[in-house]
Amino acid sequence: MAAVNPDLQSERDGATFDTNKLTFLLDGGEGMTERRREVEAEALADPEVTGGPHYHFMSRPEQYSDAVRKAVHYMKQAKTGKFDNPADAHWYRNTLWPNEMAPIGLHTTMFLPTLENNSSPEQKEKWAPLAKDFKIIGTYSQTEMGHGTNLKALETTATYEPELEQFILHSPTLSSIKWWPGGLGKTSNFAVVMASMIIKGKNYGMHPFIVQLRSLEDHTVITGIEVGDIGPKFGFNTIDNGYLKFDHVRIPRENLLMKNAVVEPDGTYVRIAKNEKAAYSTMIFVRAMIVLEVATRGLAQACTIAVRYSCVRRQSELVPGGPEPKVLDFQTQQYKLLPVLASCYAYWFSGLFIRMTYFQINYEIQQGNIDLLPELHAVSSGLKAFTSYGSMAGIEQCRLACGGHGFSQASGLPKIYTTMTAGCTYEGENSVLYLQMARYLMKSFLQAEKGETTTNSVAYLSKKNLDKCVLGATLSPDTIIAAYEHRAARLVRKAGLRVNALEAAGKPYHEAWNLTSVQFTKAAEAHCHYFVVLKFADTLEEMEDEAEIHNVLLQLFQLYACYGITNYAADFTEDGFMSQEQLDMVRLRVLDLMADIRPNAVALVDSFDYPDHILGSVLGRYDGNVYENLYKWAKDSPLNKTEVHDSYYKYLQPMITGKSNL
Numbered sequence: 001m002a003a004v005n006p007d008l009q010s011e012r013d014g015a016t017f018d019t020n021k022l023t024f025l026l027d028g029g030e031g032m033t034e035r036r037r038e039v040e041a042e043a044l045a046d047p048e049v050t051g052g053p054h055y056h057f058m059s060r061p062e063q064y065s066d067a068v069r070k071a072v073h074y075m076k077q078a079k080t081g082k083f084d085n086p087a088d089a090h091w092y093r094n095t096l097w098p099n100e101m102a103p104i105g106l107h108t109t110m111f112l113p114t115l116e117n118n119s120s121p122e123q124k125e126k127w128a129p130l131a132k133d134f135k136i137i138g139t140y141s142q143t144e145m146g147h148g149t150n151l152k153a154l155e156t157t158a159t160y161e162p163e164l165e166q167f168i169l170h171s172p173t174l175s176s177i178k179w180w181p182g183g184l185g186k187t188s189n190f191a192v193v194m195a196s197m198i199i200k201g202k203n204y205g206m207h208p209f210i211v212q213l214r215s216l217e218d219h220t221v222i223t224g225i226e227v228g229d230i231g232p233k234f235g236f237n238t239i240d241n242g243y244l245k246f247d248h249v250r251i252p253r254e255n256l257l258m259k260n261a262v263v264e265p266d267g268t269y270v271r272i273a274k275n276e277k278a279a280y281s282t283m284i285f286v287r288a289m290i291v292l293e294v295a296t297r298g299l300a301q302a303c304t305i306a307v308r309y310s311c312v313r314r315q316s317e318l319v320p321g322g323p324e325p326k327v328l329d330f331q332t333q334q335y336k337l338l339p340v341l342a343s344c345y346a347y348w349f350s351g352l353f354i355r356m357t358y359f360q361i362n363y364e365i366q367q368g369n370i371d372l373l374p375e376l377h378a379v380s381s382g383l384k385a386f387t388s389y390g391s392m393a394g395i396e397q398c399r400l401a402c403g404g405h406g407f408s409q410a411s412g413l414p415k416i417y418t419t420m421t422a423g424c425t426y427e428g429e430n431s432v433l434y435l436q437m438a439r440y441l442m443k444s445f446l447q448a449e450k451g452e453t454t455t456n457s458v459a460y461l462s463k464k465n466l467d468k469c470v471l472g473a474t475l476s477p478d479t480i481i482a483a484y485e486h487r488a489a490r491l492v493r494k495a496g497l498r499v500n501a502l503e504a505a506g507k508p509y510h511e512a513w514n515l516t517s518v519q520f521t522k523a524a525e526a527h528c529h530y531f532v533v534l535k536f537a538d539t540l541e542e543m544e545d546e547a548e549i550h551n552v553l554l555q556l557f558q559l560y561a562c563y564g565i566t567n568y569a570a571d572f573t574e575d576g577f578m579s580q581e582q583l584d585m586v587r588l589r590v591l592d593l594m595a596d597i598r599p600n601a602v603a604l605v606d607s608f609d610y611p612d613h614i615l616g617s618v619l620g621r622y623d624g625n626v627y628e629n630l631y632k633w634a635k636d637s638p639l640n641k642t643e644v645h646d647s648y649y650k651y652l653q654p655m656i657t658g659k660s661n662l
């Protein structure tokens, strides 16, 4: 390995804590880190993983094709049973497709989980092994050209015919064509298709059906089905998001996944699930995973790149006539990057929390206890929206902080951004998810107004909140949490009271709701902000024995919280809760905290522990040897393969010389 750039080495030498120990905390324990590193090291040593063509120098069809090559490599490895632990599979995939979507991504994240969680025991026994062994490759096909959000309006029909015990799948309109499912266009031969189930003229709403799309022999499309790729996108170009149209395609009754509802041979419909939204369960799972796996990790990579580069890049003057400083020594550069880095840590701890909570509550749900489903739905929706919006803005901030070189694909940042930002839309558009959280907040507000106790994430709504902020210069976690609680409770209450007032003035509830939805979206955001602050504080409380790490995490916590207060100052001050003096103090503390964190900035991003291959960035290389590798990158550009490009002979030469050598 090349020598490390001394400007980065000096940062590492000056760190006040052991990065390894912080990595253990982020991974969930030393054993988890060791295992992740083993899996990554094995993948990195494999030329099938690292040795393919250069991602950025391929056309889109080449990018897709190379991603399929990798998919086959992955599936061969998986078939040996080496990824029986889902976490191992996950680390391997992240190394194989760094910031790319695998053509079989939906197979692993939604198709298989839907088969496992929505099938009857017999169906699970039949389908899950086929999917696990990649004998069939599937996707999750729900969204249509006309509707993604409003699932009640999905137009694809599955009409039951008792005589033959079959469902007939049909796409009755242009807008009913399935549109967007990942891996649908060219890769998958099966899909879970969400369709409105009709029995004897009655529409029972969206249900999951397993449907074969292509021959298992030669991949030709099944009669009555039309399927294809939807074309190039803002990102996600290694995956064939697709369209799918049915023309009266018959499938057996048994292809309705029957864990939550059964259709008997004579067409009798029997609901089994206690909650009518049981068919939405895979979406909850993915939303809960997006927080850490998509939003936070994307941001962590962008921070790694921008912070390292900011310690390698020297520009301008700090001391008149003095040497050019590292750009991270400018306060404005710290202001661009360090609050973003703090938010990344904040999201990380919320991500760990919601992942664990998902598995705990889902276990309860599988045992038949659905009491906590509304809480899980609300928190996973809200956190997915809050963290993906925050990461989207944070990654762009990181790109801006890298100046001109940030705009080059060599920075790795455009790829990280376009892949991550899709997470603001898929799996529930963010405003729509905030409004789901808002429904929960409205209900909880009404409970609190009645004097009932609210619990879990909304416990603060029925508590007596402080009227005056007691935040002082020590910035204790308790006083910070109290301030965020006050803000969220006030915004929820204000929105709730407005709904009530509009209704009292004669507006129907739906109109009162729509007229309050901007306020409610802000209330939902404030609630999520509070929750993320709370989970960060909980993490600090649980790890008090690691003094050096605790110190630096406490600084990050304080920076995250203070920066949030300065950004939303009106929310904290307009009702007189926080005084102008307190706000001024918080603003100054942001600057002081940045200075405190600055010496550990590189160590804090090193702790995310991303191998260079995953970062895919010339600017963020671990060794900091940026300039020589930027030069190499440019020389590798396909446009430089010949001294004179073909376009000269085609277009320029005839214009300049009046003749053509072609």
Ligand SMILES: CCCCCCCCCCCCCCCC(=O)SCCNC(=O)CCNC(=O)[C@H](O)C(C)(C)COP(=O)(O)OP(=O)(O)OC[C@H]1O[C@@H](n2cnc3c(N)ncnc32)[C@H](O)[C@@H]1OP(=O)(O)O
Binding pocket: 086, 087, 090, 105, 109, 140, 142, 143, 148, 149, 150, 151, 152, 182, 277, 280, 281, 283, 284, 286, 289, 290, 293, 294, 373, 374, 377, 425, 426, 427, 428, 429, 432, 436, 439, 440
């Ligand atoms: C190791 C592993 C790593 C993994 C690593 C992951 C990587 C990850 C890569 C991903 C790769 C790309 C993957 C993209 C894949 C797609 O994008 S798949 C398509 C996703 N589509 C969506 O998310 C659609 C969004 N829309 C919806 O979810 C619903 O229609 C809405 C917006 C929630 C509204 O639903 P609705 O039926 O109109 O319901 P609504 O009348 O609003 O509410 C009725 C009641 O149901 C409740 N409700 C609504 N939804 C739910 C629910 N899901 N559950 C429970 N209750 C619910 C409401 O709270 C409400 O309750 P009440 O207030 O009445 O008590």
Ligand SMILES: Cc1cc2nc3c(=O)[nH]c(=O)nc-3n(C[C@H](O)[C@H](O)[C@H](O)COP(=O)(O)OP(=O)(O)OC[C@H]3O[C@@H](n4cnc5c(N)ncnc54)[C@H](O)[C@@H]3O)c2cc1C
Binding pocket: 106, 140, 141, 142, 143, 146, 147, 148, 149, 150, 179, 180, 181, 182, 236, 241, 422, 425, 426, 427, 428, 429, 430, 431, 432, 435
């Ligand atoms: C990269 C990517 C991958 C995807 N993968 C899959 C997949 O594998 N499988 C699959 O089935 N789908 C997939 N999707 C589809 C995705 O789930 C939907 O696009 C998403 O749920 C948003 O729905 P929509 O497109 O209908 O947006 P729309 O609902 O049309 O959103 C447009 C605007 O309308 C607003 N809006 C809509 N309804 C409301 C409301 N009730 N209140 C207030 N505002 C509202 C939204 O906030 C938004 O601003 C994917 C999408 C993308 C971009």
